[in-house]
Amino acid sequence: MITDDIGLWAVCTLLALLMFYIVKTIDFSIRLHYRLGFAIPFILVLWFTATAGFEISLMGIYTGSLILVFCFFLKDKKKMYRILLAGLVCIAITPVIALHYKDYRITHYTDEFQAGFESMKEHYILTDYKQIDFDALYAEYLPRFEAADDSRSFPQAYAAWTDFCLAFFDGHVYVTAGTSEEAIRLNRDTYYKSQVGADYGFSLVTLSDGRTVFANVEPNGEAYDLGIRNGLELTSFDGVDIQTAKAHTKPIPAVGDSGNVSFYQSLMVTASGSSHADLTFIDARGTEQAITVTGTSDNYNRYRQTLDLLQHNNEDTNLSYKMISDDTALLSLNSMLVEGDITYEHAEATNESYSGMKALLQEQLQNMKEDGAHKLILDMRGNGGGYLDMIPVIASLFTDSEVFVASNAAYNEQTKRYEPVQTVYTSAENIWGNGEIVILVNSNTASAAEIFVHTMMQLPNVTVMGFTKTCGSAMMVSGMELSNVNLYFSGGMTLDETGEVLIDADASRISMMTPDIIIPFDEDAFHAVFENGEDYVLDYAVSYLEHMH
Amino acid sequence: MRAIWRSQTYQLKREASIYIIWAVLMSVCVCIILFSTKPWGTEAGVTYTVSYAWTMAGDCQAPIAMFFALITSILVMGMDYANQTINYDLLAGYERKTVFFGRALLTILITVSGAALIMLLAPLPLAAAGGFGDSLPLWNYGIRTLVFLLLVLRITCEGIFIMVVTRKWTSAYITVALLVLMEETMDGPPKNELIPANTAGAALFQFAGWSSLHLNGEIITEYDATLPIDTLLLSAGLSILMASLFLAMAAFFFSEDDF
Numbered sequence: 098m099i100t101d102d103i104g105l106w107a108v109c110t111l112l113a114l115l116m117f118y119i120v121k122t123i124d125f126s127i128r129l130h131y132r133l134g135f136a137i138p139f140i141l142v143l144w145f146t147a148t149a150g151f152e153i154s155l156m157g158i159y160t161g162s163l164i165l166v167f168c169f170f171l172k173d174k175k176k177m178y179r180i181l182l183a184g185l186v187c188i189a190i191t192p193v194i195a196l197h198y199k200d201y202r203i204t205h206y207t208d209e210f211q212a213g214f215e216s217m218k219e220h221y222i223l224t225d226y227k228q229i230d231f232d233a234l235y236a237e238y239l240p241r242f243e244a245a246d247d248s249r250s251f252p253q254a255y256a257a258w259t260d261f262c263l264a265f266f267d268g269h270v271y272v273t274a275g276t277s278e279e280a281i282r283l284n285r286d287t288y289y290k291s292q293v294g295a296d297y298g299f300s301l302v303t304l305s306d307g308r309t310v311f312a313n314v315e316p317n318g319e320a321y322d323l324g325i326r327n328g329l330e331l332t333s334f335d336g337v338d339i340q341t342a343k344a345h346t347k348p349i350p351a352v353g354d355s356g357n358v359s360f361y362q363s364l365m366v367t368a369s370g371s372s373h374a375d376l377t378f379i380d381a382r383g384t385e386q387a388i389t390v391t392g393t394s395d396n397y398n399r400y401r402q403t404l405d406l407l408q409h410n411n412e413d414t415n416l417s418y419k420m421i422s423d424d425t426a427l428l429s430l431n432s433m434l435v436e437g438d439i440t441y442e443h444a445e446a447t448n449e450s451y452s453g454m455k456a457l458l459q460e461q462l463q464n465m466k467e468d469g470a471h472k473l474i475l476d477m478r479g480n481g482g483g484y485l486d487m488i489p490v491i492a493s494l495f496t497d498s499e500v501f502v503a504s505n506a507a508y509n510e511q512t513k514r515y516e517p518v519q520t521v522y523t524s525a526e527n528i529w530g531n532g533e534i535v536i537l538v539n540s541n542t543a544s545a546a547e548i549f550v551h552t553m554m555q556l557p558n559v560t561v562m563g564f565t566k567t568c569g570s571a572m573m574v575s576g577m578e579l580s581n582v583n584l585y586f587s588g589g590m591t592l593d594e595t596g597e598v599l600i601d602a603d604a605s606r607i608s609m610m611t612p613d614i615i616i617p618f619d620e621d622a623f624h625a626v627f628e629n630g631e632d633y634v635l636d637y638a639v640s641y642l643e644h645m646h
Numbered sequence: 647m648r649a650i651w652r653s654q655t656y657q658l659k660r661e662a663s664i665y666i667i668w669a670v671l672m673s674v675c676v677c678i679i680l681f682s683t684k685p686w687g688t689e690a691g692v693t694y695t696v697s698y699a700w701t702m703a704g705d706c707q708a709p710i711a712m713f714f715a716l717i718t719s720i721l722v723m724g725m726d727y728a729n730q731t732i733n734y735d736l737l738a739g740y741e742r743k744t745v746f747f748g749r750a751l752l753t754i755l756i757t758v759s760g761a762a763l764i765m766l767l768a769p770l771p772l773a774a775a776g777g778f779g780d781s782l783p784l785w786n787y788g789i790r791t792l793v794f795l796l797l798v799l800r801i802t803c804e805g806i807f808i809m810v811v812t813r814k815w816t817s818a819y820i821t822v823a824l825l826v827l828m829e830e831t832m833d834g835p836p837k838n839e840l841i842p843a844n845t846a847g848a849a850l851f852q853f854a855g856w857s858s859l860h861l862n863g864e865i866i867t868e869y870d871a872t873l874p875i876d877t878l879l880l881s882a883g884l885s886i887l888m889a890s891l892f893l894a895m896a897a898f899f900f901s902e903d904d905f
Contacts, residue, residue, distance in 0.1 A: 129902055133811060136895065140825075147829055147842035166891065170898050216854060216870075577854065 099202070102155060105145050106191055109138040109158055113165060113185040120168075120177050135169040135181075138162035138188070154191075154198035161187030203246060204581065206254035210242040210261075213584045216577055217270075222587050223572065227266065228604040234264055251581065252287055258582055259288050260347070265586070266606055268353040268543050268570030272582040286397070292349060293400040294368035295392025299325055300403035301334075301363035302627075305617035309339045309363045311378070312627045313403045323388045327627050328620070330379040334366050342366045350404060351540040353569030353601070354608035360540070360565050360618070364403060367396055406626050407564065408539045409634060410479025416454070418461050425642055426470035427635070428461065430491070433483030433545040455490050462494060462528045471532040472642045474635065475553075478537050478563065482544025485573075489523045492552045495534065495559075497527035502552045503599055505573065506590040515590045515598075523552065533645055535638040536561045538612055543568035547600055548591070551610055560641070562614035563634060564622075569608030571600035614641070650735060650748030658722065658752065667717060668760050675710045675768040682706070685775030695779025699769030700787040701869055704851030707768050708794060711761035712847050715798045718760060719805030720818045722753040727813050742901040746810075750893065754802050761798040765791045782853070786871045793878045794850050796885035801843050803892040810896040810903070840881045843888075850881055 116134045123131045139162040164184035171177045195201050218224075218231045238261045245254035251274075258272040275281040298320035300313040308330045314321055334342045346365035351357035367374070377387045413429035421427045465473070488502050504517035536550055538561055547567035553559045575588025593599040593609075602608040616622065616637050625633040658664065682702060685694035699706075726732035726749065735745045778784075805822075812818040829844065840846045854870035 126902070129899065129904070130811065132899070143842050144825070144829055146839050147845050151839055151841060166895070169895055212854070 101145070101149050102152070102195065102202075103192075105141065105149075105155075106158055106188065108141060109162055109188045110185070112138050112141075113161070113181065113188055116165070116168070116181055117178070117185075120174055120181065125172070132169050135165045135167075138184075139166050152195075152202055154195040154201050157187045157189075157191030157194055161185065161189075161191070203249060204251070204254075206245045206251075206257075206581070207239065207242045209254075209579045209581060210239065210258070213258075213577065213579050213582075217584070217586050220575060220586070220588050221265070221270075222590050223265075223267065223598070223601060226598055226601070226603050229265060234261065237264075252291065255284055255582065256288055256291060258584075262586075263348055263352055266348070266352055266602060267572075267587055268568040269572055269574050269585065269587045272584050274582045289349070289400070290395050290397040292347065292368055293365065293396040295372065295374075296394050296396040296399050297367055297374060297390045297392050300399055301331060301366050302403065302407065302623070303343075303360065303363045303618070304623060305619045309343070309366070310623065312623070313399055313406070315399075320390050323390065324380055324386060325378065325388075325390075326381065328623060329381065331376060332379065332385060333375075333377045335369060335371065335374045335376065337369075339363075339366070342369060345369065351565070351568070353543075354540075354566045355602070355606040356615075357540040357565045357569070357608075358606075361404075361407070364400060367392075406630075408478065408541060409626075409632050410539070410541055411476040411537075412479070413476070416457055416461060418465055420465070420468050420470060421474070421635075421639060422643075423469055425472040425474060425639060426465040426468070427474045427476060428465070430475055430477050430546075431480050433480065433485075433487045433491075433549065454487070455494070458491060458494055459528050466530070471530070472645075473529065473532060473534045474638050474642070475534060475536045476635070477542050477546055477550065478539040478634070479541045480543070480546035481541060482546045485545045485548065486521075488545060488549045488552060489521055492549060493523040493526045494528045495553065496523045496556060497525050499523060499525060500552055500555050501594045503548055503571070504592040504594075504596075506592045508590075514596075515592060517592055517596065531558050533642055534559045535642060537634055537638060538563040538565075538567050539634075540565045540568055543570055544574075547571060547610065550612075551593075551600060554610075554613070560614060561612040562616055562638060562641070563612055564616050564618050566608055566611055566615070567600075569600060569602050569610070572598075647744045647748045650740060650745060651752060654749060654752050657725070658756065661725070663721065664718060664756065664760075667721070668714060668763075671710050671714045672764055672768060675707055675764055676771055678706050678710075679769055680771065683772060683775075685772060694772050694776035695781060696769045696772050696777070697779040697781040697783075697787075698776075698867070699772050700782045701851070701853055701855065701867070703765065703787070703790070704848040707765050708847040708851060709844070710768075711764045711794070711798060712801050712843065714764060715757040715761050715801045716805050716822060717819075718757050719753050719802040720809045720815065720822070722756055723749055723806045723809040724813075724815050724818060727809070728815060743897065746897050746900040750803075750806050750896070753806060754799060757802040757805075758795050758798050762791070762795055765794065781867065782869055783871055786873060789873060789878070790850050793882050793885075794847060796882050796889070797843060797846055797850070800885040800889040800892070803889040803896065804843070807892040807896040807899070810899050813903075840877070840884050846881055846884070849877060852877075 112134065119131050119134055125132055142159055142162045161184040164180060164187060168177045168180050168184070171180065214231070214235060221229065223229070224231070238257055241257035241260075242254060245251070245257060255272070255274055262270045262272055273281045274284040298315040298318035299311045301309050302312045303309050310328050310330050311325050312327055314325055314327050331339055333339055343362040343366055346362050346368065348358040349361070349365055351361050372392050373389050374392060375387065375389050377385055380386045411429050411431040413431065415429055415432045418426050418428040492500065492502065499522040502521040502523060504520040506515040507518045509516045534553070534556070536553060536559060538547070538550060542550065542563075547569075548571050550561055550567060551571075554561055570587070571591050572587035573589025573591060574585050576583055576585045587601070591599040598609070600608055600610045616634055622633045625631040625636070679699050679702065683694045683698065726735075732745065736742065808821050809818045812821055840849055852874070854872075855867055
C-alpha cells in the first residue's frame with residue numbers, strides 16, 4: 098500500500114515536471130492535445146483510488162492534480178507556469194504530510210466492530226435466552242479494537258473478534274477472514290497459534306474421574322527426561338493448582354456446552370505458561386514431583402495432534418460405507434452438503450441434487466443389507482452441518498413414520514414468545530429397516546448435523562454416543578460482510594416439538610441435547626487413544642452393538 | 647442551439663444503433679437478474695421479487711447502466727465527427743459553444759434516460775414470479791437511483807471528453823478499453839470508493855444485509871433500508887464536480903480544436 102502511494106506520488110510529480118518542459122517548448126494553439134498532460138495526473142488519481150482507497154493524508158496529490166487541470170483551460174503561459182508550480186508544490190509536499198500523519202492508511206477496526214456489534218445487538222436471536230449483556234461485551238471488547246487500531250494489527254483485531262464471539266457460547270457465532278478457504282484457514286490457525294501457548298513437550302487431557310493427565314508426551318524431550326509420561330497426573334501448573342488453571346482457560350476448541358468445554362479445558366492450560374513453567378505431578382511411584390520445563394516454539398502442532406486424537410473426526414468420503422464385521426456396517430456421514438462437498442460454496446440446492454444424494458444413500462443401504470448388515474454405525478464425528486433440508490431427506494430413509502425434525506419460528510408480539518411458523522417432519526420410507534443404529538458424535542457435530550441426530554434419537558433403534566455432547570448450535574445462521582471479516586451469528590429461531598429452543602444452551606451453558614451414552618474418557622480410553630492410536634469411540638460402539646444381541 | 651438540437655434529435659431518432667445497444671444491454675441485465683434469482687427453479691422458496699433485484703443493483707443494473715452511458719455518449723457525440731457534419735454547423739456560422747453544448751446536452755439526455763430505464767425496468771420481469779416483495783422499499787431504491795443518475799451524468803461527460811479529444815470512435819473506444827484494462831491490472835479488489843466512477847456505482851447500492859437460512863431451504867434476506875445520507879451527498883457532489891470538470895474540459899478543447 099505504501100509502495101502504491103509512493104508510486105502514485107512519483108508519477109504525478111514526474112508528469113508535473115514534464116509539463117513544465119512541455120509548456121516551455123510547445124505551442125498549445127497548434128498542439129492542443131499536449132494539454133491533456135495536465136489532466137493525466139487527475140485521471141491517474143481517479144484510477145488509483147479504485148483499489149487503494151481514499152487516504153486523507155494524500156490530499157496533496159489529489160489537490161495538486163486538480164490544480165493542474167486548471168492549466169488545461171489557460172492560454173497565458175505565465176499563468177500556466179504559476180498554477181503548474183502550485184500544483185507541483187502540493188504534490189511534492191505530500192510525502193512529508195503523510196509521514197507525519199499518525200492515521201496514515203489506518204484500518205478502522207473499531208468502526209468495523211461497531212457496525213457488526215450493532216447488527217448483532219439487533220438481530221442475535223438468543224439474547225434473552227442466553228442472557229447476553231451486550232453493553233458489558235461492548236465495554237469489554239471495544240478497547241481491544243481500539244488497541245488494534247493503534248497498533249494497526251489485523252491479527253489483534255481478529256483475535257478480539259474471535260474472543261468476542263466466544264463470549265456468546267454459541268457455535269454459530271464466529272468470524273471468518275479471507276477471500277478463499279486457504280486464507281480463512283490461515284487466519285484461523287494464526288489465531289489458534291497465538292492462543293495455545295508454548296510447547297512444553299506434552300499436552301494435557303482430563304479423564305472422566307476428574308484427573309488431569311499428560312498426553313502426547315514428546316519422546317526423548319526435556320519433559321520426558323524429567324520423568325513425565327503419558328497418563329501421569331498433573332497437580333499444578335506454573336504455580337497454580339490445576340483446577341484453578343483450567344477455570345481460567347478460554348472455551349477453545351469447544352463452545353456451546355459447558356461439559357464439552359470441560360472436556361477440552363486441559364488442552365488450554367499450557368497457554369497460560371511462560372518460557373519456563375513450574376509444575377508438580379504424581380510420578381509413576383505415586384510421589385509428587387516438582388520440575389521446571391522449558392517452553393519451545395508454539396504449541397499448535399501438538400495441540401492439533403492431541404485434539405485430532407481426541408475428536409477423531411470422520412474424514413472418509415461422505416456417504417461411503419464399509420463392513421466392519423459380518424453384520425455391522427460403518428457409514429460415513431461427515432457432511433450435510435451434497436455429495437460430500439465439504440467446501441463452503443453454496444451447492445446447487447435443487448431437487449435433482451437431493452434426488453442424487455438420496456439415491457446414492459438408498460443404494461448404499463441396499464448394498465449394506467445385501468452384504469449382510471443389520472446393524473449400522475453412522476459416523477457423524479466432525480460433521481459441521483450444512484443444508485437443513487437434507488435432514489428429512491436422509492432421516493426418511495430410516496423412519497417408518499413421520500418424525501419431527503424442527504420448527505422455525507417467528508416472534509409473536511402479543512404473547513412475547515417465539516412460536517412455530519413452519520414445522521418439518523420426515524416422511525416414512527425406511528429403507529434400512531429396524532436394525533440397530535449407533536450414531537457417533539463429537540463436539541464438532543454441529544448445526545444441521547446435530548438437528549439430524551436429534552431427529553434420529555426419537556427412533557427406538559437408535560443410540561447416540563460419543564466422548565462429548567454435540568456442539569450445541571442449532572439456530573439458523575445469519576451473516577454480514579464487514580470490511581475485513583465476515584461475521585456470522587444465530588439469526589433465526591429453531592424450536593423443538595415442545596416449542597422450546599432446540600438444542601442450544603441457555604444461560605446455564607448446558608446444551609439441551611445429551612447423547613444416549615457419554616463414553617467415559619477413562620484410563621482405558623486414554624490408553625487406547627494415546628498409546629495404541631485406536632478409535633476408542635468406534636470400538637465402543639462395535640462392542641455395544643455386539644452386546645445388544 | 648434550438649436548431650442544432652432539432653437537427654440532432656431528428657438524426658438520432660432514426661439512429662437504430664442507439665436503440666439496439668440499449669436493447670442488448672437491457673436484455674443482458676434482465677438475463678443476469680433472472681439467472682441470479684432463478685424464478686423458474688423448483689427449490690424451496692428463495693424470494694424472487696422485484697425488490698430483491700433492487701438489492702442486486704450494485705452488481706447488476708448499475709454497472710450495465712454505466713456501461714451503456716459510456717458507450718452511448720461516445721457514439722452519439724462522435725456521430726458528427728464520423729460524417730463530418732460538425733463542420734457544416736460551424737461553417738453555417740454557429741458558435742462553437744452552441745455546437746458543442748447542443749450535442750452534449752442531447753447526449754446527456756439520451757444516456758441518463760437510457761440508464762434510468764435500465765435501472766427501473768430490468769427487475770420488473772420478476773414481478774410475474776414473486777411480485778414486488780418487501781426486501782427494499784421503493785423510495786429507498788428511488789433515491790439511490792437518482793443519485794446514481796448523477797454518476798451516469800459524470801460518466802457521460804467523461805465519454806464526451808474522450809470523444810472530443812480523440813475525434814474518432816475507434817480511438818475513443820480503444821482509450822476506454824485501455825483505461826478499463828488498467829483498472830483490471832490493479833492489485834486487490836476494488837474498494838467502494840466514491841472517487842472512481844466504477845466503484846462509486848456499487849457504493850451507492852451497499853446495504854447492511856443479512857440472510858437467514860430456514861428449515862425448508864428458504865433463504866430470507868433482510869436489508870437495512872437506512873439511507874447512507876453522507877455517502878449519497880458526497881457521491882452527488884463528486885458527480886456534479888467531475889461532470890462539470892469534464893464537460894468544461896471538453897468544451898474548451900472543442901472550442902480550441904482545429905477542424
